[in-house]
Amino acid sequence: MQTEENILNLYDSSLPELENIVQSWGQPAYRARQIYRQIYVNLADDPQAMTDLALTLREHLTTETRIGTLEVVRVQSADAGLTRKALFRLPGGAVVETVLMVYPDRATVCVSTQAGCAMGCDFCATGKLGLLRNLSPGEIVEQVLWAAREVKHLVPEASDSHPKLPQKLSNVVFMGMGEPFANYDRWWQAVERLHDPRGFNLGARNLTVSTVGLVPGILRLAEEKLPINLAISLHTAADTLRSEMMPVNRRYPIAVLMEATQTYIEKTNRRVSFEYVLLEGRNDSPEQATDLAKLVEGMLCHINLIPWNPVPGMPLSRSNRQRISTFQRILQDRGVACTVRVERGVEIAAACGQLAGVPVSSP
Ligand code: SF4
Incomplete structure (x- = not known):
């Protein structure tokens, strides 16, 4: 019997690793494939539900492993149950949030990769926490499987x-x-x-990573074989303002970021999204829209305008509708592909930049 601290979390193992583990138990490798299928295709989170395995193996899995380590602290819902935010406690006590958004044509989950964040963007609730710790692969995967189970069970209710x-x-x-x-x-x-x-089987095009603009990460992603989507948080075309909003800009200023982005586009031939959170009176003027259009002119890109979502205690305001549509029109008139992000879950603090892992009162 293993202790609670070192017990194997099956979500942390790839299939080849699981095959080695299962063989070390004196079982044939194909048993690992069965377990893997149960976890990632059938979404099983209890060995006893894996009825294609012998009872002795199910018992072994129950005592020697665990399927997931995240504790659900609470789940809040909004938008008639089609937006759901889960607060999970990680081993060690830190908490993270995960948001599921169900639309007519897709179900998207927004997952956390770290508890807290060291990047310190001044408009973001998570940035106020500082970095608490990195998540393991299994802790990241588990948030997705939680969402997959929610979709499986919740959608029929809303149907x-x-x-x-x-x-x-x-x-x-x-x-x-x-x-x-x-x-x-x-x-x-x-x-x-x-x-x-062989498992969850999500297409690379259905996976999107968003970065604050860590240039080494962008260049590394350009070399990966899996063509996942890249979104870069830009938020302004001016270095002085960007350094104020996002301390990372002092390390990787806009010119360096754009050069890396261009390298990424040339290597992958994939379109990049630039995220632009709109803050009233700060980065939403017509002149700033023109500067942005000039910055991305000719690039294989798309601009995603995000009306800022309120974070208690932050002296910032979201841009009004008129300013948002003027900003968008200026970009479009200059031939820049641009959309305004549809808001979800603002009232349960599930929207972009609002995640801070603070349990709040029931909606
Ligand atoms: S916006 Fe993203 S990178 Fe910036 S502080 Fe928040 S979580 Fe970190």
Whole structure:
């Protein structure tokens, strides 16, 4: 019997690792494939539900392993149950948040890669926490499997009013708490696990990573074989303002970031998204829209405008509708592809930049 601290979390093992483990128990390797399928295809989270395994193996799994380590502290819902935010406690006590958003044509989960974040963006609730710790691959994967189970069970409940809702989780965005490229190795293992056709089988195009602009991470992603989507938080075309909003800009200023982005586009031939959170009177003027259009002119890119979501205690305001549409029109008139992000879960603090892992009162 293993102690609670070193007990094997099956979500932390790739299939080849699981085959080695199962063989060390005197079992044939194909048993690992059965377990893997149960976890990632059937979404089993209890060995006793794996009825294609012998009872003795199920008992062994029950005593010697665990399927997941995240403790659900609470789940809040909004948008008629189609947005759900989970607060999970990690071993050691830190908490992270995960947000599921179900739309008519897709079900997307936004997952965290770190507890807290060291990047310190001044408009972001997570940034106020500082970095608490990196998540393991299994802790990242487990958030996705939680969402996949929610979709499986929740969508039928909402189906009366939304007959065409998806029945399966379709997209994963690494845009929750933390900077994925600051936890690259573990995060990438999670990406490979979720993509693995023998298991969860999520297409690379259905996976999106968002970075604050860590240039080494962008260049590393350009070399990966798996063509996942890249989103870069830009938020302004001016270095002085960007350094004020995002301390990372002092290390990787805009010119360096754009050069890395161009390298990424040339190597992968993939379109990049630039995220631009709109803050009233700070980065939302017509002149700033023009500067942004000039900066990205000719690049294979898309701008995602995000009306800022309120964070208690921050002296910032979201841009009004008029300013948002003027900003968007200026970009479009200059031939820049641009959309405004549809808001979800603002009232349960599940929207972009609001995640801080603070349990709040019931909605
Ligand atoms: S916006 Fe992202 S990178 Fe910046 S502090 Fe928040 S979580 Fe970290």
